[in-house]
Amino acid sequence: MNEYPVILTINCGSSSVKFSVLDEISMEPLLTGICEGINTESASLIVNNGEPVRLAHSDYEDALAAIALELEKRDLIKCVAYIGHRIAHGGAIFGESVLLTDDVVEQIREVSPLAPLHNYANLSGVASARQRFPGVPQVAVFDTSFHQTISPEAYLYGLPYRYFEEYGVRRYGFHGTSHRYVSIQAAELPELKGAASGLVIAHLGNGASVCAVVEGESVDTSMGMTPLEGLIMGTRCGDVDFGAMVWLARQTGQSLDDLEQVANTESGLLGLSGISSDLRVLEKAWRSGDGRAQLAIDTFVHRIARTIGGHATSLPHFDGLIFTGGIGENSALIRSLVIKHLRVFGIELDEEKNAQPNSGGERVISTEGSAVLCAVIPTNEEKMIALDARQLGKASRLAEFA
Numbered sequence: 332m333n334e335y336p337v338i339l340t341i342n343c344g345s346s347s348v349k350f351s352v353l354d355e356i357s358m359e360p361l362l363t364g365i366c367e368g369i370n371t372e373s374a375s376l377i378v379n380n381g382e383p384v385r386l387a388h389s390d391y392e393d394a395l396a397a398i399a400l401e402l403e404k405r406d407l408i409k410c411v412a413y414i415g416h417r418i419a420h421g422g423a424i425f426g427e428s429v430l431l432t433d434d435v436v437e438q439i440r441e442v443s444p445l446a447p448l449h450n451y452a453n454l455s456g457v458a459s460a461r462q463r464f465p466g467v468p469q470v471a472v473f474d475t476s477f478h479q480t481i482s483p484e485a486y487l488y489g490l491p492y493r494y495f496e497e498y499g500v501r502r503y504g505f506h507g508t509s510h511r512y513v514s515i516q517a518a519e520l521p522e523l524k525g526a527a528s529g530l531v532i533a534h535l536g537n538g539a540s541v542c543a544v545v546e547g548e549s550v551d552t553s554m555g556m557t558p559l560e561g562l563i564m565g566t567r568c569g570d571v572d573f574g575a576m577v578w579l580a581r582q583t584g585q586s587l588d589d590l591e592q593v594a595n596t597e598s599g600l601l602g603l604s605g606i607s608s609d610l611r612v613l614e615k616a617w618r619s620g621d622g623r624a625q626l627a628i629d630t631f632v633h634r635i636a637r638t639i640g641g642h643a644t645s646l647p648h649f650d651g652l653i654f655t656g657g658i659g660e661n662s663a664l665i666r667s668l669v670i671k672h673l674r675v676f677g678i679e680l681d682e683e684k685n686a687q688p689n690s691g692g693e694r695v696i697s698t699e700g701s702a703v704l705c706a707v708i709p710t711n712e713e714k715m716i717a718l719d720a721r722q723l724g725k726a727s728r729l730a731e732f733a
């Protein structure tokens with residue numbers, strides 16, 4: 332074993348590889364970074380929010396090689412004790428994190444058609460890391476695991492039951508690692524302690540979902556069998572009448588594959604605004620008078636508020652509304668607009684508290700008189716992944732010596 336053990340977490344997305352290195356004992360991050368532009372003409376690596384450095388090639392293997400080089404430069408390569416991978420879809424097979432073995436990789440491959448944008452990328456990262464770090468225990472942490480507590484009435488679609496029985500067509504939910512972390516942190520907020528029986532968490536990032544949590548367990552969530560259902564997202568449409576898609580296919584002659592591509596990559600904030608999927612760009616455009624940017628933001632907000640309201644009906648009592656994710660943590664505008672839509676719940680925003688920057692960390696943003704406590708809790712998926720990697724990795728090492 333090395334003297335200064337660290338944990339490497341890897342989150343391979345469809346166009347990026349995010350990584351972080353955490354101290355095994357304190358779980359504090361020592362190094363974070365992102366390789367962007369994977370499988371495009373120009374991939375680059377950004378370490379600790381520094382300047383981007385162009386990579387010679389742009390595949391996952393090259394990204395992993397560049398990350399390994401950063402570790403080597405800092406004498407950390409031999410310190411990697413465990414590796415944790417974010418895997419988007421675990422289907423009905425994985426109710427919790429698991430040690431990666433050849434069999435587990437095969438099982439993940441079997442469920443991967445359910446989340447093609449995410450899972451194949453995740454598996455590429457697993458393959459590269461297993462090759463580059465032989466002998467280091469590696470663990471898969473699934474977005475879907477936290478939602479395995481959801482009951483059939485919340486996960487079934489109104490389709491013939493045989494599709495569920497024969498093909499496993501049901502809702503699974505995603506962003507579970509984030510919802511799990513945030514629900515644990517929320518239960519520790521002094522203002523919620525002892526009362527956090529019912530939370531609604533809005534994870535608003537590029538992908539976005541809402542989750543209802545009762546006593547620490549997920550009871551409902553807005554994403555479905557794939558990460559396309561629910562909220563309007565950066566480039567994903569979220570809920571759409573299936574009849575509208577059928578009508579569109581007939582009118583335009585587009586195939587199912589074409590429309591899947593439209594729904595996943597050309598829709599959402601990007602499709603509505605015609606400008607960008609990046610909320611920062613849209614907020615700026617709105618401020619300079621762009622009507623379509625405003626329409627995109629208003630539509631995005633309407634869907635979030637409606638979804639939060641719907642999820643509140645799964646709670647015995649609506650104790651807390653928590654915002655997280657890149658947008659949830661940083662956009663005072665979106666939080667303020669969403670909360671205005673939720674007047675019926677007696678929720679009141681404290682505008683001054685809402686204007687505090689995210690560098691302030693976990694913070695309450697509602698007034699003292701608000702019927703529901705509203706807070707921002709910065710997510711930390713890396714820490715959750717590292718904790719699972721440490722726990723399962725340690726157990727596997729002990730088993731080796733048993």
Ligand SMILES: Nc1ncnc2c1ncn2[C@@H]1O[C@H](COP(=O)(O)OP(=O)(O)O)[C@@H](O)[C@H]1O
Pocket residue numbers: 535536537538565608609610611612614656657658661662
């Ligand atoms: N200061 C900010 N104000 C408004 N939006 C922001 C800010 N910082 C980040 N965002 C938005 O957060 C989104 C990305 O969220 P993030 O959680 O990082 O996404 P991912 O799903 O890729 O992890 C983008 O739409 C981005 O514009």
Ligand SMILES: CC(=O)OP(=O)(O)O
Pocket residue numbers: 344419449474505506536537538539558
């Ligand atoms: C599942 C999902 O939507 O993930 P992301 O937010 O990383 O796109």
Ligand SMILES: [Mg+2]
Pocket residue numbers: 536537
């Ligand atoms: Mg994210």
